[in-house]
Amino acid sequence: MSIDPPGFELPLRLFLGFRVLIDDLHAELARQGHPHSRPMHGFVLQAIGVEGTTAVDLGRTLGVSKQAAGKTIDTLERLGYVERARDARDTRRKIVRLTPAGVDLLTRSARIFDDLRARWAEVIGPERLRELEADLRRVTPADVFRLDVPGWFGAS
Amino acid sequence: MSIDPPGFELPLRLFLGFRVLIDDLHAELARQGHPHSRPMHGFVLQAIGVEGTTAVDLGRTLGVSKQAAGKTIDTLERLGYVERARDARDTRRKIVRLTPAGVDLLTRSARIFDDLRARWAEVIGPERLRELEADLRRVTPADVFRLDVPGWFGAS
């Protein structure tokens, strides 16, 4: 490689760590009956939450337009992970709620993430893993959503 | 948040760490005369390397089709970071090479990444940072390119 400073490895390793976790998660989710689940879905379902939300709010949470949020909801609805219901108080709004399949996906994801974390603890040791998480917490912002990964990384 | 296991934080922190580094890099690059540089560009320029490459090879390196690589090269060419030259040995091939602007972008990125890493070292301590990198190396694959981030995270 031409230009390979020490600082160049750090972002790569962080991303690869993220990616390997997400890939392992979805391989396991596919085995557990969610073959069509995509990386974005879990995050969106998490952002929707058990309380439900609306397209506008979801867009705000994820940092995308309400139209983009609406399209994502369409996809999740088609996959059976969410459903839309009219709000009696405000007939403009449509509440987006998790279906049992959506809750199942979130529940399994949670357990699988715990398992993957345990595997990391076996490799690098539980203490080092706790330190790694603590260190990352100190150098990253608190705001957890607003990933807006698709688009953000784009080359345009 | 509804479902918030310990294992759920780890991938988020990894991604946020990656993202905060990349965002800071591009904020600084914009200040240093590269306002149109996007996250993907640095990785692609790195993959092209000072030796140059072809669309087919670049596609192989990045894990995308040769057509997609060609489109990315079009963009970088339009921005003035690479240029295409005919290969005298094989007139089918077009060698993609970094322009001085492309080399400048890579050089500055390298220095800025080093600076950002130094800032992390100030926050969490140099020893902890080395441990963090060593630990990540043990849980991530060696293959550094093939990010194929756009698309991989998609919600389709």
Place this chain on the structure above:
DNA sequence: CTTAATAGTGAACCAGGTTGTCTATCGTGT
């Protein structure tokens, strides 16, 4: 009660990925 703000939707557009097709050129085997 008029008017401004908000929720959702559709259309047009853009970026960037895919596959399929096509031409030009290279390289090899007979």
Place this chain on the structure above:
DNA sequence: ACACGATAGACAACCTGGTTCACTATTAAG
């Protein structure tokens, strides 16, 4: 020597998912 398969690049069509603009329906406020 030459035919033929493999390769490089480009073009088109299509898909996804993002954007903005425009529009309707409904709520909230002056």
